[in-house]
Amino acid sequence: MRILRKYVVFDAPDIDAEASFWAAVLVGTVDNVENYDPGTWRDVLVDGEVVVAVQHAPDHRVPVWPPEGDQEQGQQMHYDLSVARDDVGAAVAEVRDLGAKPLRMAPDPDVRHGFHVFADPAGHPFCICWG
Template sequence: MSTPEGTASTIGWDCVALDCADPAGVATFYAELLGGSVKADPDGDWFDVVWDGPRIATQLAPDHTSPDWPRGQQQAHLDFTVADIATAHERVLQLGGSALDPVDPPRPKPERGFRVYADPAGHPFCLCRPTKDAWD
């Protein structure tokens, strides 16, 4: 992370880091979902998802316990926009993710503007409509 010259006390964005027992697998999930690639740390315990958006990283946490949303604390989640929810829903499932809320396949013109999923390590994320009229 770098800061502009003369602003040493300025805090800037670096990444969202997700703890998981299989950081390579979770990074691959997000890279494939987002059309990016994975860059591995030489030690093999940190992976960056390289794509057109903000940096997402995964790090090894051998004793990681997945969030238990909606029964327990969510901890944190990622939001992604998507115009074609049905195609994105199928892609999440094909890549090893799971639908959390709702779990049924998307129907035309849903009332709610987001759906909740989990990556293979159990981290929740949402697929959100980019505009109110999307997902017709």
């Protein structure tokens, strides 16, 4: 098998808001892909390469976090963004400014290894990790 591209695709009811969020977080750009019906898909490119995409999902249901037992809509996947330990505060401020909602903040941000959990505009969990 020869894989030509690999990336995560987020489902979202508002693909422009979701794609803009991830483009800002990943310091990339949004491409309105012409091969798809208008309003159904966006690619997020970093240095000219697709790193994530967003697919229109009008019936998207926000995942439940933290995942518990057999919840009908528990977390299905999440994205980890690793940053340098001394950049954690700036990363947290940046994703919050872009519209991320905190779900779980590490009780001690000064530990050597840790993570904070956020939800993106469509409710997908992601982590800012360090260490």
